[in-house]
Amino acid sequence: MAAIQVIRSEWTKIRSVASTVWTLSLAVVVTIALGMLISALSRNDFDSMSTRDQFTFDPTFISFAGMALGQLAMIVFGVLVVANEYSSGMIRTSLAAVPQRGTFLFSKIAVATGLALVVGFATSFAAFFLGQAMLGPHGAALGDPGVLRAVIGGGLYMTLIAVFSMGVATMLRSPMLSLGILMPFFFLISNILGNVSATKRVGQFLPDQAGSKILQVVTPVGDDTPYGPWGGLGIMVVWVLAALLGGYVVLKRRDA
Numbered sequence: 001m002a003a004i005q006v007i008r009s010e011w012t013k014i015r016s017v018a019s020t021v022w023t024l025s026l027a028v029v030v031t032i033a034l035g036m037l038i039s040a041l042s043r044n045d046f047d048s049m050s051t052r053d054q055f056t057f058d059p060t061f062i063s064f065a066g067m068a069l070g071q072l073a074m075i076v077f078g079v080l081v082v083a084n085e086y087s088s089g090m091i092r093t094s095l096a097a098v099p100q101r102g103t104f105l106f107s108k109i110a111v112a113t114g115l116a117l118v119v120g121f122a123t124s125f126a127a128f129f130l131g132q133a134m135l136g137p138h139g140a141a142l143g144d145p146g147v148l149r150a151v152i153g154g155g156l157y158m159t160l161i162a163v164f165s166m167g168v169a170t171m172l173r174s175p176m177l178s179l180g181i182l183m184p185f186f187f188l189i190s191n192i193l194g195n196v197s198a199t200k201r202v203g204q205f206l207p208d209q210a211g212s213k214i215l216q217v218v219t220p221v222g223d224d225t226p227y228g229p230w231g232g233l234g235i236m237v238v239w240v241l242a243a244l245l246g247g248y249v250v251l252k253r254r255d256a
Contacts, residue, residue, distance in 0.1 A: 006098050006107040014081060014111060023077040024115070027158070028123045031070030035127040038065035039134035046138050058218035059140040060150045063131020067154065067215070070123065071161045071208070074116065075182050078165025081112045082247075083175035101251050109166055109244065116162040117155065124154030146217040146229075153214030153233060160233075160240050161186075164207055167243025171250045211236030 085091040098104040128151045132139035169178040193203030213232030
């Protein structure tokens with residue numbers, strides 16, 4: 001089967017499954033709504049902040065506060081795109097129709113990545129503009145130094161979270177197992193390693209800790225991270241490529 005036909009087939013699969021559509025919709029709503037809420041609260045609290053906190057106030061980063069939960073939905077989307085076929089048994093039919101496993105995996109990842117990229121960018125820009133509207137006089141403009149980079153980076157960050165989850169799900173081949181590992185990893189283990197002094201050096205090289213650096217415009221006081229915004233995103237890309245490579249190796253060597 002030609003690659004273009006496989007891509008069309010994967011597009012049909014994704015848009016015909018209600019759970020994937022709902023998870024992407026949830027990512028948009030949660031990210032924007034929570035970002036607006038935190039931005040509104042920050043505006044009310046700004047005058048009572050210390051001088052140092054006002055000096056290091058990052059209005060762009062504040063508007064992205066909802067991404068902490070929005071990425072949860074992107075993780076679920078990435079897992080479901082891949083692992084649903086294993087849980088339903090449809091993977092056997094898919095591989096019978098497309099015996100070239102590399103083509104099959106590439107087409108699935110390409111379609112899902114394109115969709116996640118569109119949703120990620122739309123969410124990032126909407127969260128920024130609505131968040132700045134909530135911040136009022138304390139907000140930033142898209143043309144300010146570093147702001148456009150952070151907004152574009154927000155879309156890339158959400159996309160990479162989804163793609164990393166696809167790679168992990170391809171390796172584990174189970175939605176429950178994949179979510180059971182990814183959720184604690186991103187929402188518990190990563191935060192602990194990144195905030196405990198003894199493990200901070202390790203934690204800052206984890207995919208979400210490194211990738212989220214792209215969202216910052218103002219560097220926090222005392223931040224000694226050994227890489228910049230694009231360097232952090234580059235570290236995240238390495239994690240994503242490793243997950244996809246691992247998924248490909250497992251798909252290639254194991255029976256459906």
